Amino acid sequence: MSKFVKGTIILLAAGMMTRILGFINRVVIARSIGEEGVGLYMMTYPAFILAVTIIQLGIPVAVSKRIAEAEALGEHRKIKKIFALSLFITLALSFLVTPVLYFGAPYLTEALFTDQRALYPLQTISPVLPIVAASSVIRGYFQGKQNMLPSALSQLIEQLVRIFLLLALTRLFVPYGPEYAASAAMLAIIGGEFLSCLYLAGLFKIKKAFQLRKNFFRSLKNSRAEFRELMAIALPATGSRLIGSVSWFIEPIVVTQSLALAGVSAVAATKQYGILTGLALPLLLLPSFITVALSTSLVPAISEAASLKNYYLAEYRIQQALKFCLITGAVSVVIIFTLAEPLMAILYRSTSGTIFIQIMAPLFLFQYFQGPLQATLQALDAARAAMVNSLIGAVAKTLLIFLLASRPNIGINGVALAMATGTVLVTLLHLATILKIIPLSINLRFYGKVAALSVAAGIFGHLAYPYFLGETTPLFAILLSIAAIAAAYLFLLLATKTVYLKELTGWFRNFFFRH
Structure with a gap:
C-alpha cells in the first residue's frame, strides 16, 4: 500500500x-x-x-x-x-x-x-x-x-x-x-x-x-x-464563509424576535431553539463526514479535468459525485427519519426534537449534495457564483424564518421548515450554476429508483423496530434496525440492478484513493 x-x-x-x-x-x-x-x-x-x-x-x-x-x-x-x-x-x-x-x-x-x-x-x-x-x-x-x-x-x-x-x-x-x-x-x-x-x-x-x-x-x-x-x-475565500457566519449570527436573533411576536416567552423561545439547533440538527448532520471527504477530493479531480479542457471527464466525475451523494445520503435520511423518536430518546433522553427531524429530514437530502456542488464550483473557478448563491439562500432563509415563526399557529416549526428550504434553494442554485458551465444530463429514472428503494427500506425498518424492541434493549433494537434498513437498501439496489457492487467500490476508490 x-x-x-x-x-x-x-x-x-x-x-x-x-x-x-x-x-x-x-x-x-x-x-x-x-x-x-x-x-x-x-x-x-x-x-x-x-x-x-x-x-x-x-x-x-x-x-x-x-x-x-x-x-x-x-x-x-x-x-x-x-x-x-x-x-x-x-x-x-x-x-x-x-x-x-x-x-x-x-x-x-x-x-x-x-x-x-x-x-x-x-x-x-x-x-x-x-x-x-x-x-x-x-x-x-x-x-x-x-x-x-x-x-x-x-x-x-x-x-x-x-x-x-x-x-x-x-x-x-x-x-x-x-x-x-x-x-x-x-x-x-x-x-x-x-x-x-x-x-x-x-x-x-x-x-x-x-x-x-x-x-x-x-x-x-x-x-x-x-x-x-x-x-x-x-x-x-472569506466571502462565502462570512456570509454563512453572519447568517448564523443573525439567525437566533430573528428566531427569538419572531417567536416573541408569536407570543412565545423568552425562556420558551430559548428552549425551543436549543432543541432544534442543539439536538435535531447535529443528528441530521452526522452522516455528512462522507460528503465532506468527497468535497475535498473533488476539487483537485475536477480542477485537473477542467485545466485539460476535458469537460467530458469533468462531467463524468460530477455525475459520479452526485450519484454517490444520493446513494449514501438517501439511506442516511431514511434511517434518521424512520428512527427519529427512538434515536432522540436514546441519545438525548428526550424526544422533544422528533417533530423537527420529521419536518427537515426529507428536504435535508439536499444538504448532502451541497458540499460537493460547492467544491465543484470552486474547482471550476466559480467561487464568486457560489458566494452569491449562499447569500441568496441566507437572505431567503432569514425572511422565511420571520414570516413563518412569527405566526402563532406555526412558531418554531416554521424555523425548521425555513432552514430546510434554504438548504434546498442553495443546492439548486449551485446545480444551476454548474449547468451553465458544464452541461449535465440528469438521469431522473435513476434518482427516482433510488428514492423508491430507500423508502421501501425505511418501511421495512419501521416494521422491524417494534419486533427488535420486544426481543432486546432499546439501544440494540435501534442498532439492529439500522443494520436491517442498510442491508435491505443495499439488497434492493443490487437486486434491481440500480447499481452494481463493482460500481460502488469504484466510486469509493476513485474519490478517496485517487493518485
Whole structure:
C-alpha cells in the first residue's frame, strides 16, 4: 500500500472520528446542561463563530496555498515571512476583536437577544479568540507542508478534551442555573482549543521556535509582496464563509424576535431553539463526514479535468459525485427519519426534537449534495457564483424564518421548515450554476429508483423496530434496525440492478484513493 493511500485512510478515519466525537460532544452538552442551557449555548455560539471568521480573514487557507508554492520552489525564507506575517495579522485582529466582544456583550444581548442570560456564555468564550488565531495559522502551515496529520490529530485532541471538561465542569455549574451551565460548555471549548494549540505548537522543533521568536519582527519587514499574495486568496475565500457566519449570527436573533411576536416567552423561545439547533440538527448532520471527504477530493479531480479542457471527464466525475451523494445520503435520511423518536430518546433522553427531524429530514437530502456542488464550483473557478448563491439562500432563509415563526399557529416549526428550504434553494442554485458551465444530463429514472428503494427500506425498518424492541434493549433494537434498513437498501439496489457492487467500490476508490 502506497504512502498516499495510507495517508488518505488515516485522514478519512480522523475525519470520521472528529465528526463522531463532535456529535458525542453535542450529546454530552444536551444531557449535561439541559434544553434551556443548550438554547443559551446555541444563541451565543454563532457570535463566537462570526468573531473567528473575522480574525481568521481566510488567512489559514491562504497560508496553506502560499507555503505549498514556496516549498515547491525551495523558498524557505519566504515561508518564514508568510508564517510570521499571517500569525501577526490574525493575532492583531484577535486582540482587537476580543475586548470588543467581551465589553460589547451586554449591549449585544440587551439589544438583540430576548434572553438576557446569553450575556454569561458570550463573555466566557471571548478570551479564546487569540488561541484560535494562533492554532489556525499553525494548521495552515502544516497543511502547506502537505502534512495533514497535525491538523487531524489536533482536532481529535480538541474534541476529546472538550468532552472531558464538559463532564467535569457542568457538574459544578449546573446547580447555579442554565446560564452558568452554558458558560461551562464555553469553558470546555477554551480548554479544548488551548490544548490543541499547545499540541500544534509543540510539533515545531525547539530550535525553529527560538529562531522564529528571534527573527519574527525581522521577517515582517519588506513583506508587502507576501501580504498582497496572502490577501489575494484570503479575502475571496472569506466571502462565502462570512456570509454563512453572519447568517448564523443573525439567525437566533430573528428566531427569538419572531417567536416573541408569536407570543412565545423568552425562556420558551430559548428552549425551543436549543432543541432544534442543539439536538435535531447535529443528528441530521452526522452522516455528512462522507460528503465532506468527497468535497475535498473533488476539487483537485475536477480542477485537473477542467485545466485539460476535458469537460467530458469533468462531467463524468460530477455525475459520479452526485450519484454517490444520493446513494449514501438517501439511506442516511431514511434511517434518521424512520428512527427519529427512538434515536432522540436514546441519545438525548428526550424526544422533544422528533417533530423537527420529521419536518427537515426529507428536504435535508439536499444538504448532502451541497458540499460537493460547492467544491465543484470552486474547482471550476466559480467561487464568486457560489458566494452569491449562499447569500441568496441566507437572505431567503432569514425572511422565511420571520414570516413563518412569527405566526402563532406555526412558531418554531416554521424555523425548521425555513432552514430546510434554504438548504434546498442553495443546492439548486449551485446545480444551476454548474449547468451553465458544464452541461449535465440528469438521469431522473435513476434518482427516482433510488428514492423508491430507500423508502421501501425505511418501511421495512419501521416494521422491524417494534419486533427488535420486544426481543432486546432499546439501544440494540435501534442498532439492529439500522443494520436491517442498510442491508435491505443495499439488497434492493443490487437486486434491481440500480447499481452494481463493482460500481460502488469504484466510486469509493476513485474519490478517496485517487493518485
